[in-house]
Amino acid sequence: MGAARHPRGLTRLHPFTLLSIAGALPALAWIVPSPSGGLSTAAVALGLAISARAFRTAIFTAAPFWLFLLLLHDVPTTIAIGFRITTMVASFVWVVAALPPPRLVEAMVAAGWSASAAYVFAATLSAVPVLRARAGRIADAQRCRGLSPRGGPVQRLRALRALAVPLILSALHEVDERALALETRRLVPGARRTPLSPPSDHAVERVMRWALAAACVAALAWRLR
């Protein structure tokens, strides 16, 4: 977390800038004609994922989509849609890896958002690593009880059920307790939180965000003409 507390490289950018990049890439992937458009945006998104050491996660998450597309469509369509989906997946994986939720909350609160709204937004980003860690703990516990994730499809399905049910139930239980804890620490609707260390937002970055939005609108107008 030390690196996240003192961000380096691209992660030094303001959280809104990171979100703008992560939003603009998928938008452009779907607007610009494929396969060249999708290929370009996917390359950029995967490059970003490499910079955040999240390349493998992005590839492994995107791979099943390619498989399903190939089963449903011909090769040109698979490539066209596949690159776009890869862009979406890689952008999301990158922003989750590069943007610590506390920084996002600080930025949103500094921008005038209510603390609870900022928390809900940031919790979406933090859910993936939290659930992954919990799934790992549950898998370890089930292994201790003799459940093996190896074997034929039936055994694997049984192992998946033994992982999924406790994962969902424990997540729901924790939601209840966390709601109480946040409430008692005054994360309530309408709370005006004091930002403790708001990220700096330089003029250059603000211009860059508007430029990204303008690029998306321009690309859309170009496609619709």
Next chain:
Amino acid sequence: MTRLALERVTFRYPATEAPALVDVSLEVAAGEVVAIVGSIGAGASTLLLVAGDLAPRVVGGHLEGSVAFDGEGVRGTVLPTPWTQLSGMAFAVWDEVAFGPANLGLARDEITRRVDRAIARLGIEGLVSREPTTLSGGELQRVIIAGILAMQPGLLLLDEPTAELDPIGARSLWELVRALAREGTAILVASSDLDALPAVADRVVWLDRGRLQAIGSAALLGSEALVAASLGTTVASVWHGARLPSPYPVSVAQALQRWERR
């Protein structure tokens, strides 16, 4: 001065027939420590949720009767599981402790002052730069309590606050509870650390299946009824086991005095 007043409170959780609390009336004054004892399912945690304005407002359910808080400061509740009380929004312990005060919208200088004081009171200065998720249960419990103290609650509600602590940590916490009471904080604590309560609690409340069975001084922990319900102190239980006359002493010091007087 009464800080919290519960008047004939009956509470039911959503979709349950049996009430978790039945006709409970209780007052807690500023500077007073009131301990709730009871078996599992007695309703102690529910009473804390009701007193902290978390039930039914957050957990749902139906409440009859009235709960009045004098509004001096906030109501701070420490729940029994520290892992689920993390904000999830802090890089380090200092930020975690500052989470509540920041949500109160205080000035940064005031937040810093309160957080540093709370951290010093809990003796966790050595943890301030650690990431909260890497802490042990006991360390985390102290961080969570520091986070609540930094909000300067007028009413502090503690649910099994020593469950994750080692004996030294537990002793320090009980000393802190007494110190907070001396400063005027009203404290309602549910605990199964029965041996610690005679030195901590001004009054003891015995709950059983949601009903208030008895209320009195810490000597209640040496009553025949509580000892029979396995809710007496160890000293009282030993005295009872030795078939010595009741009321039983609740602490070693009391037992020595009684023994010498025989």
